[in-house]
Amino acid sequence: MNAIRLYHKLESGDFVQCLICAHKCKIKNGMTGVCKTIANIDGVLYTINYGILVAKSVDPVEKKPLFHFMPGTDSYSIASPGCNFRCLGCQxxxxxxxxxxxxxxxxxxxxxxxxxxxxxxVVENALKANCKSISYTYTDPAVFFDYSLDVMEIAHKKGLKNIFVTNGYYTEESINAAKGLLDAANVDIKFFNDTSYRRICGGRLEPVLESVKLFHKNGVHLELTTLLIDEYNNNDEEIKKIADFIVSVDKNLPWHISRFFPLYKMQDGRVTEEETIINAYNIGKSAGLSYIYAGNIRLNGYEDTSCPSCGKLLIKRQGYNIMENNVIKATGEVGEGKCKFCGYKIYGVF
Ligand code: SF4
Known part of the structure; x- marks a missing residue:
């Protein structure tokens, strides 16, 4: 058990406020926050799952999903137990x-x-497995935030990149605490509707949008994911709002539209139809997004990257495998990419 970095004592007696995620829980002595992994013990907040890992695996970075961040490399992926959301369809x-x-x-x-x-x-294991990055994933890194920061510092010293796969429910304080250590993130924009966020996940929409903007401002490589669920966000208006929001931040941020499968407490939901994914793809393209990808589904061509300028095929993918890559490095050993055919700058780290 370790004390966390981001909290402050409140004037009202026994309460201490956690500043890691947007719940900003006010926690009474002897109690935990919403995530159940941060506890107030005599006025100090502790992360009670520090160092406890329930997952350690080597994944292709494409599985996060990150399609524009060191494609074709492996990422050492870890998770601690718990979550600050309670998504009914959690996988x-x-x-x-x-x-x-x-x-x-x-x-x-x-x-x-x-x-x-x-x-x-963790860093040692990642290096042994020939990974180029460490991903804090599967559960939300908010519930092992302090541990992640400790790993991230060591990882950077050893030349590894750091990736968050996250619901994006952070505070300005925590995003800024990770500044300079966090290299990339895939953030879920699950809905564009506050009521759905509250009902399905136990969170709110606005902090997620603010996190996306701040991660981007801080120079974190960003990709976004939306799981399309028929009953909740499969309507053109909501899909367009998500696409428009991403364009307003940066039209070059890759957007992954993912197929839903009934899981956990949403067993009676319907598997997302192919046409739904294609329709969302078309809405995103009309909104002006440069890079859109279908996820959890095999749709020929919808996982590939094309040059937004000359239209030629840049990266051909089959599942998590790269079959062809025509993005060349524009700067340094690992840096921005450009189209091999026309030289157009491609968003990402290649
Ligand atoms: S991480 Fe979030 S949910 Fe957990 S105690 Fe802190 S503010 Fe609450």
Whole structure:
């Protein structure tokens, strides 16, 4: 158990406020915040899952999904248990939601008994596996934020990049704390509707939009993901609002439109139709987005990158595999890319 970096004591007696995520929980002595992984113990906030990893795997960076960030490389992917959202269709509920219903004493005891992985070991393992980056993923990195920062510092010293795969529910304080350490992020824009965010995820829309803007301002390589769910966000108006928002930040941010499969508490939902994905793709293109990709589905050509200027095929993908890559490095060993055919600058790190 380690004390966290971002909190402040409130004047009203026993309460301390966590500043990691946009819930900004005010936590009473002996209690935890919404995520159940940050606890107030005698006026100090502790991260009670520090170093406990429920996932350690080597994934293609395309699986995050990041299509414009060092394509074709592997990312060492870790997660600690818990989440600050409670998405009803969560695809990792076994590691993100299982601790939610336990009482504090029992899971504190449980966490205390588990093996901890020191931050140096994560970096060591990533290097041994020939990965070029470390991804903080599967659950939201907000629930292992301090551990992530510790790993990220060491990773940078060893030449590895850092990636967040996240719901984007952060505060200005936490995004700025990660500035200079976080290289890339895939952020979910799940809906463009505050009511859906509250009902399905237990969050709000506005902080997510603010996080996207601030990550971008801080120079983090960004890609966005929207899981299309028939009952909730499969309508042209909402899809267009998401696309318009991304264009307003930067039309070159890649947008991944993902197919929904019924999971967790949304077992009665419908698998997203191919036509729905294609329709969203077309709406995004009309809105002016340069790069749109279909996810969780095989749709020939919809995973490929074409040059926004000359229209030639730049990256041909099959699932997570790169079959052809015509993006050449524009600067340095790892830097911006450009089209091999016309020299147009391609957003990303290549
Ligand atoms: S990380 Fe978020 S949910 Fe957890 S205690 Fe802090 S503010 Fe609350």
């Amino acid at each position: 990792n509920a076994d590691i993100s939601q299982t601790y939610r219903d336990e009482n504090f004493e029992s899971y504190l005891e449980y966490f205390n008994g588990l093996q901890k992985t020191p931050p140096e070991d």
